[in-house]
Amino acid sequence: MTFTLNVNGTKHAIDAEDDTPLLYVLRDELGLHGARYGCGVGQCGACTVLSNGSPLRSCVVPASALGERSLTTVEGLRAEDGSQHPLLRAFIAEQAGQCAYCIPGMVMTAAALLKHTPQPTEAQIHAALDANLCRCGSHNRIVRAIQRAAKELAP
CATH class of the missing domain: 3.10.20.30 (Beta-grasp domain)
Structure with missing residues (x-):
């Protein structure tokens, strides 16, 4: 087909x-x-x-x-001006990926969250990522990266 x-x-x-x-x-x-x-x-x-x-x-x-x-x-995934998306910069800055296998899925889920909830609470971030698994235990760094990106994206 x-x-x-x-x-x-x-x-x-x-x-x-x-x-x-x-x-x-x-x-x-x-x-x-x-x-x-x-x-x-x-x-x-x-x-x-x-x-x-x-x-x-x-x-x-x-x-x-x-x-x-x-x-x-x-x-x-790009910023509105075509540059590297703030989420990608934040994940790098926070060293959010240990093995990084889960990171593309985490980033894409976070991008959807930030589009619909530009300033999410920590509880909202945890809820959004609840179905994304990370075996390395990088969740705290992933949450910090999303919070960092939200601050950068804030008007």
Whole structure:
């Protein structure tokens, strides 16, 4: 089946089976390796991308089912002026990723949170990240990074 995906502002013609997970298309067809294969059942968050600004577990959604949705991967996350997104700068500054396997999913989930809740409380950050797993125990640094980015993004 051939279908079109709008990924990071660019439309791509994709030729894949109907049930091919979005994660496989992103990684294997488009060469976007930010979203990671973690659990394969949508429970760890390593594969998180944004679909029309909302978090989406790309390992469990068939790419062919996305239609005209705008998809953003960590590679496409940019500030409004096109520079590095404040979340990415904050994650680096706070050294939020120990092994960094979960970081793309954490960043994308945090981007959605900050878009809808520009100044989240610590409890709101914890709630947003509740379904994203980090085996290294970097949660405190991840929360600090999101708080730092929120301050930078504040008007």
